[in-house]
Amino acid sequence: MSKYKPKTKTGLFKRIAWRVLSLVLVFGLWEFAGRKPISIIFPTFTSTMVALMNLLIDGTLLSAYAVTLVPLAIGVALVGFLGIVFGILMGLYRSFEWLTLPVFIIVQSAPMAALIPLITFLYGIGLGAKVLAVVLMAAPVIVLNSYRGIRNANPTLIQMGRSFLASRTQEIFKIILPDASGMIFAGLRLGVAAGFIGVILAELLITPTGIGDLITYYRALALYPQMFASIFSIVLFASVVVSALQRLEGILFRRQQCTS
Amino acid sequence: MQANTIQNRPIIEVKELSKTYPGRVEALRNVNLSIPRGQLTTLLGPSGCGKTTLLKIIAGLLNKTEGNVFINGQPVNGPGPERAFVFQDFALLPWCTVLRNVAFGLELRGVPGKQRNEIAMKYIDEVGLTGFEKAYPYELSGGMRQRVGLARALAVDAEILLMDEPFASVDEQTRRKFQEDLLNLLKIEKKTVVFVTHSIEEAVYVSDQVALLGPRPGRIMRVINTRLDHAENVEDIRRDQRYLNLVEDLWQILRQYLI
Numbered sequence: 001m002s003k004y005k006p007k008t009k010t011g012l013f014k015r016i017a018w019r020v021l022s023l024v025l026v027f028g029l030w031e032f033a034g035r036k037p038i039s040i041i042f043p044t045f046t047s048t049m050v051a052l053m054n055l056l057i058d059g060t061l062l063s064a065y066a067v068t069l070v071p072l073a074i075g076v077a078l079v080g081f082l083g084i085v086f087g088i089l090m091g092l093y094r095s096f097e098w099l100t101l102p103v104f105i106i107v108q109s110a111p112m113a114a115l116i117p118l119i120t121f122l123y124g125i126g127l128g129a130k131v132l133a134v135v136l137m138a139a140p141v142i143v144l145n146s147y148r149g150i151r152n153a154n155p156t157l158i159q160m161g162r163s164f165l166a167s168r169t170q171e172i173f174k175i176i177l178p179d180a181s182g183m184i185f186a187g188l189r190l191g192v193a194a195g196f197i198g199v200i201l202a203e204l205l206i207t208p209t210g211i212g213d214l215i216t217y218y219r220a221l222a223l224y225p226q227m228f229a230s231i232f233s234i235v236l237f238a239s240v241v242v243s244a245l246q247r248l249e250g251i252l253f254r255r256q257q258c259t260s
Numbered sequence: 261m262q263a264n265t266i267q268n269r270p271i272i273e274v275k276e277l278s279k280t281y282p283g284r285v286e287a288l289r290n291v292n293l294s295i296p297r298g299q300l301t302t303l304l305g306p307s308g309c310g311k312t313t314l315l316k317i318i319a320g321l322l323n324k325t326e327g328n329v330f331i332n333g334q335p336v337n338g339p340g341p342e343r344a345f346v347f348q349d350f351a352l353l354p355w356c357t358v359l360r361n362v363a364f365g366l367e368l369r370g371v372p373g374k375q376r377n378e379i380a381m382k383y384i385d386e387v388g389l390t391g392f393e394k395a396y397p398y399e400l401s402g403g404m405r406q407r408v409g410l411a412r413a414l415a416v417d418a419e420i421l422l423m424d425e426p427f428a429s430v431d432e433q434t435r436r437k438f439q440e441d442l443l444n445l446l447k448i449e450k451k452t453v454v455f456v457t458h459s460i461e462e463a464v465y466v467s468d469q470v471a472l473l474g475p476r477p478g479r480i481m482r483v484i485n486t487r488l489d490h491a492e493n494v495e496d497i498r499r500d501q502r503y504l505n506l507v508e509d510l511w512q513i514l515r516q517y518l519i
Contacts, residue, residue, distance in 0.1 A: 159321055160351035163339045164365040164416065174368070178355050255354050255396050 043225040048232060051225035060214070061233060068210030068234075071127055072199040075134025076192055083142035083191065084184055090143070091150025091180070092172065101147070108140035113197075116205050130202040130209075137198030138191035145187025149180030182253035189245040196238040269333070270294035271420065271452045272318060277327035279313055286477035287313040291327070293480055299468040300446065300453040304460065304510070306518065310478025311456045312348075312424055318454060319345050319422050331420070341369075344413035346423040350405045352397040358384065359393040361408050365416035376415075383411040386445060403434035410442075414449060421453045427462065439465055443494040460514065464488070464506045465497060472510070474517050482513065 027045045034044030043051075055061040090097045090104075116133050123129040153176040161175045203212020211234050218227035272295035279288040287310040295301045303311040316322040318329055320338040329336040331343070339345075344365065352361050359380055360367070366376035384393055387407040397405055406426055413421055427435040443466060446453065457463050463470050464486055472481040486506055488497060497503050 154351075156347060156349055156351045157353065160345070160347060161368070163319055163321055163343075163345040164368050164412075165339055165341060166368045170368055174364075175353070178353070255398055 041222075041224045043228050047225040048228045051223075052229035052233060055214075055226065055229055055233075061230070064210045064214050064230070065237070066210075068199060068203065068212070071130035071134055071202065072195055074127075075131045075198065076138060076195045078131070079135045079138045079142055079191060079195075080188055083139050084146045084188070087143040087146025087184070087187070088150055088177070088180075090147040092176075097147070104140050104143050104147075107136075108144060112136050112140075113201055116198075116201050119202075120206055125207040129206055130199060133202035133206070134195045134198040137201075138195040141194055142187045142191035145190065146180070146184045149183030149187070150176055152183070153179040182249070185249050185253065189242060189249060192245060193238065193242045196234075196241075200234060269297075271297040271332060272454070273330040273333075274314070274318070275328045275330070277314070277317065277329060278325050279310070279317060279322070280325045288317075289477040289479055291478065291480055293471055293483070295452065295454060296469065297452055298450055300455060300466055301469045301471060302455045302457055302463040302467040303471050303473060304457060304463040304514075305473030305478065306475055306514070307458060309473040309475050311458075311473050314473075314478065315422055315424050315454060315456050319343055321345070341416070342418050343420045343422055344416050344418035346406070346409050346413045346421065346426045348425040348428050350397070350402075350409045350429070352405055352408055354397050356396075357393065358389060358395050358397075358400070358408050361397070362411045362415055365412055369416070379415055380411070383415045386414065386448070387411045388441065401434070403430045403438055406430060406438065410445075414445075419452055421451050423453060423455045425456050425458070427457075435462070440494045442466060460507050460510050464503055464510065470510065472513060481517070484510070 030048075031045040034042055034047070037044075052061075086100070090100055115136060119129045119132050119136075123132055157175050157179060158171060161171045166174065199210075200212055203210055204216065208216040211230055214230040215227055218224070218230060272293075274291055274293040274295075277288055277291040278286075280286050291314060303314060305311050313322060317324050318331075318336065320336050320340060320343070331340065353364065356364070359377060362384055363371075363376040363380035366379060371379070381393065384390060387410050389404060389407050389411065392400065392404065397408070400408070406429070410426070413423075427438055430438060439462060455463075455466060467486050468488075470484045470486060472484070473479065474481045484506070486502075488500065488502060488506075
């Protein structure tokens with residue numbers, strides 16, 4: 001993984017220029033496709049942005065996010081804590097691994113979205129059902145990344161610890177866990193991304209609330225610019241959150257990545 | 261026991277040691293070796309002759325299949341405080357500063373922070389890394405990283421240093437400088453050193469005694485006393501006729517085992 005670092009001001013300027021250019025290109029194509037139009041339901045970029053502004057100003061978007069983010073936050077916090085603990089235990093104890101690893105491997109490869117309608121039968125349509133959808137989507141990657149981080153902890157470092165008489169507790173807390181922390185955090189980031197998918201699916205498939213409600217509502221009224229604005233906002237929000245986590249990861253675990 | 265007999269007795273005794281890895285790979289067969297106190301003994305041999313396996317069994321990091329290793333007359337059942345290991349690939353904690361890496365062995369032993377940092381600073385200075393205490397491993401060159409590994413091993417004040425091809429990942433010029441520095445350092449720190457290498461020149465240059473290992477399964481073919489005076493100026497050794505002859509002699513012996 002090579003990271004491009006601008007050394008000079010012109011380097012930074014160039015980098016920003018390229019980004020702006022790619023955005024202009026994408027949004028330009030969008031505007032063109034909307035004006036042509038490729039489909040009567042496909043709004044132009046500008047009308048979408050106007051709709052987005054209006055939704056922002058009248059507070060519709062804000063109150064929708066206030067609803068959507070609740071199950072997402074609860075779900076991510078829950079699985080962030082329990083999932084990491086679970087994954088670490090799986091990595092440290094063979095018997096625990098034997099018992100639970102197959103479940104998570106199946107869960108990870110299964111299309112979990114197909115299970116979301118099932119949740120309704122068991123947990124109804126309330127907040128609990130939506131939290132569960134987030135947990136179902138986010139748990140496998142968080143658990144398995146934590147597990148792999150522990151299991152792939154550098155064997156030379158473990159041997160070093162033993163040669164300097166580390167106890168098992170010291171080995172876990174001073175060597176294995178710090179060594180695995182980068183991978184655990186990466187799992188958390190991927191889990192948050194999966195959690196977004198979970199919460200939107202729940203809002204579209206279980207009961208329309210929050211941002212899912214906006215999308216469904218504007219589609220029913222054929223207000224396509226507003227519908228696209230809602231979709232655009234959630235895509236933007238999710239990518240900003242996930243790339244911020246990626247930045248944070250780069251800063252926190254810079255040292256680990258640079259040495260063998 | 262009298263002090264005299266303790267001093268004369270080899271610090272490490274390897275007796276009829278065999279090691280077979282799972283999958284029936286025979287790494288060592290019936291190895292017998294005495295390592296005298298206060299000297300530097302090299303295990304020299306071609307790749308795959310089991311020299312690192314032997315070193316790691318002495319360190320207590322690997323289990324033996326048969327035979328025994330005695331340290332000061334006590335059989336080895338695992339790592340111990342009288343032995344410190346220097347790893348081929350350094351084995352530094354990438355998230356810790358040089359200071360914390362050097363003090364790590366002491367940290368594991370529960371030495372209080374202030375005291376262990378003082379000890380670590382002394383050895384950072386001895387290996388020539390003063391000013392780099394706050395640096396992280398990724399900011400150091402390979403040679404400097406291995407100096408950290410050496411300082412960490414010295415800091416726990418073990419009688420025996422076990423060095424597993426410590427200079428293998430370091431470039432030639434750095435290696436030479438490091439070898440000289442090691443010899444100078446060992447004049448201050450009275451240690452017994454067991455040193456693994458596949459370089460004949462390195463073996464002759466640093467050692468008092470060279471144990472030649474034959475290819476798999478590893479056996480001790482011969483033990484040669486170099487009789488080089490390491491107390492002399494370390495820079496003169498490479499010009500010493502005895503050094504040059506020994507390098508040639510060892511090559512003549514080793515080449516018989518190569519195809």
